[in-house]
Amino acid sequence: MPLSLLRLRLTLVSLLAVSFLGALDNTVVSTSLATVAGQLGALQHMGWVVVGYTLASTVLIPVLGKLGDVVGPRLVFVSSLVLFLVASLACGFAASMGWLIACRVVQGMSSAGLQLMSQTIIAQVAAPRARPRYMAIVGAAFPVAILIGPVLGGLITDSWGWPWVFWVNLPVGAVALVLAVLALPHLEGTGAGRRFDLPGAVAFTFVLVALVLGVSWAGDPSAGLAATGAFAAAVVGFALFLLAERRAAEPLIPLRHFANRTVAAGTVISSIVGIGLFSITSYLPTYFQMAYRTSATVSGLVPIATVFGMLVSNLLTGFLASRTGRYRAFPIIGTSVGTLGLGIMALLPPALPLWVPMAVMALVGLGTGAFMSLIIAVVQNAAPRTETGVVTATVNLTRQVGSTLATAIIGGVIGFGVAARLPAGTDAADLTPQAVHAADAALQDAVAGIYHDVFAPIFGALALTYALGIVAALLLPHGRLSDELEPSPTHEPLSA
Numbered sequence: 361m362p363l364s365l366l367r368l369r370l371t372l373v374s375l376l377a378v379s380f381l382g383a384l385d386n387t388v389v390s391t392s393l394a395t396v397a398g399q400l401g402a403l404q405h406m407g408w409v410v411v412g413y414t415l416a417s418t419v420l421i422p423v424l425g426k427l428g429d430v431v432g433p434r435l436v437f438v439s440s441l442v443l444f445l446v447a448s449l450a451c452g453f454a455a456s457m458g459w460l461i462a463c464r465v466v467q468g469m470s471s472a473g474l475q476l477m478s479q480t481i482i483a484q485v486a487a488p489r490a491r492p493r494y495m496a497i498v499g500a501a502f503p504v505a506i507l508i509g510p511v512l513g514g515l516i517t518d519s520w521g522w523p524w525v526f527w528v529n530l531p532v533g534a535v536a537l538v539l540a541v542l543a544l545p546h547l548e549g550t551g552a553g554r555r556f557d558l559p560g561a562v563a564f565t566f567v568l569v570a571l572v573l574g575v576s577w578a579g580d581p582s583a584g585l586a587a588t589g590a591f592a593a594a595v596v597g598f599a600l601f602l603l604a605e606r607r608a609a610e611p612l613i614p615l616r617h618f619a620n621r622t623v624a625a626g627t628v629i630s631s632i633v634g635i636g637l638f639s640i641t642s643y644l645p646t647y648f649q650m651a652y653r654t655s656a657t658v659s660g661l662v663p664i665a666t667v668f669g670m671l672v673s674n675l676l677t678g679f680l681a682s683r684t685g686r687y688r689a690f691p692i693i694g695t696s697v698g699t700l701g702l703g704i705m706a707l708l709p710p711a712l713p714l715w716v717p718m719a720v721m722a723l724v725g726l727g728t729g730a731f732m733s734l735i736i737a738v739v740q741n742a743a744p745r746t747e748t749g750v751v752t753a754t755v756n757l758t759r760q761v762g763s764t765l766a767t768a769i770i771g772g773v774i775g776f777g778v779a780a781r782l783p784a785g786t787d788a789a790d791l792t793p794q795a796v797h798a799a800d801a802a803l804q805d806a807v808a809g810i811y812h813d814v815f816a817p818i819f820g821a822l823a824l825t826y827a828l829g830i831v832a833a834l835l836l837p838h839g840r841l842s843d844e845l846e847p848s849p850t851h852e853p854l855s856a
Contacts, residue, residue: 387509416468425753440473496678634763669725694730
């Protein structure tokens with residue numbers, strides 16, 4: 361049955377609060393990492409606070425998507441929220457880096473459930489035409505968290521101490537939990553007669569862990585053999601995963617979904633967000649500090665402009681798609697605008713006023729926001745209601761894996777590219793923005809030119825990635841989102 365307007369609004373408030381918590385958790389924690397590592401005496405393991413969280417979240421995406429279809433999204437959502445709050449409490453009491461990393465892994469696992477089930481619940485309680493608007497509202501949590509997270513994390517760490525970076529989740533999460541228990545309807549799963557794909561889950565976990573370890577070790581010359589072994593293991597594991605999925609009665613990621621043009625094209629379009637934008641955003645401040653010789657504070661204005669453009673476009677296109685029921689034009693326009701913006705970034709000469717690249721990257725954000733949340737609602741509309749969790753997980757998984765791998769690849773290109781071009785006698789290990797800004801004008805010019813020359817082909821490659829997104833968007837079938845909510849689960853096959 362459709363929800364009453366009051367109950368629907370309470371449900372959306374709960375989902376938005378929880379999505380914001382999950383998105384904010386990583387951005388807030390990143391600011392306090394150095395303080396945490398210093399106080400716990402384990403600076404060499406600092407990166408695993410982030411890697412453990414991200415890896416656990418990514419691994420659990422398809423597992424929890426399938427579980428949501430089997431037992432119902434409400435149960436997975438509430439359980440994930442409780443686990444997230446318990447892990448947040450435990451993180452603040454961490455007495456060692458090992459303890460903190462373990463708690464962050466649990467946080468990452470539960471965060472995957474919150475993100476996925478928020479989108480799955482919207483698909484279950486809202487008519488297809490209303491979903492883009494609701495997806496845009498819940499999806500706005502991510503860009504807002506990027507905008508305020510680092511500042512908020514710094515304020516909390518300096519004012520209250522680093523444990524409160526985690527404990528601040530508790531009051532907001534408790535309110536969201538009460539709202540979830542009261543407002544979320546009981547959404548039936550389809551567990552009867554269905555088997556969980558354990559071999560597929562094990563094989564997928566093995567592949568992703570091996571892949572992430574291989575990418576992590578690839579930048580270390582002394583770990584070349586280990587990286588090669590990890591990549592080889594990932595290839596073998598992927599072959600076993602495909603075999604398991606073909607044989608499973610209820611596969612973790614049903615390969616037959618990709619025979620549907622909407623699902624296949626939508627999955628490619630979704631991956632563009634991770635590969636084409638999320639991967640480069642974290643490197644933008646370094647680029648502008650070196651190539652444009654800005655301070656760390658000023659360099660942060662460019663990613664802020666990018667994310668702000670994404671936020672505006674995400675909300676606008678979500679509301680327009682719900683108003684008209686039409687959706688195909690937005691991914692086409694969005695990928696085209698993103699291609700244009702990144703192409704311009706590849707051609708911009710160095711030493712321009714900072715407002716020029718800020719405006720261009722805001723354009724890239726506007727293009728990306730046009731399909732960031734919308735494409736999830738479109739793909740959900742193409743799948744049977746009994747497989748909403750699985751298809752939602754697939755779209756999110758390609759985005760997250762694409763972002764993880766592209767970020768690592770871009771980092772390697774920057775590291776090796778800059779080191780290979782430095783003037784003789786200049787040590788790449790000592791090449792900090794502060795050192796460059798204090799150097800003579802000749803070295804500053806040389807470093808600015810090097811960073812421009814290294815980043816230009818990266819922007820060009822990302823523009824080509826968005827161009828592939830244009831092709832995928834053009835392959836989306838024409839259609840209109842329905843005003844009717846499917847009343848009961850269906851096992852009808854996917855249609856093109």
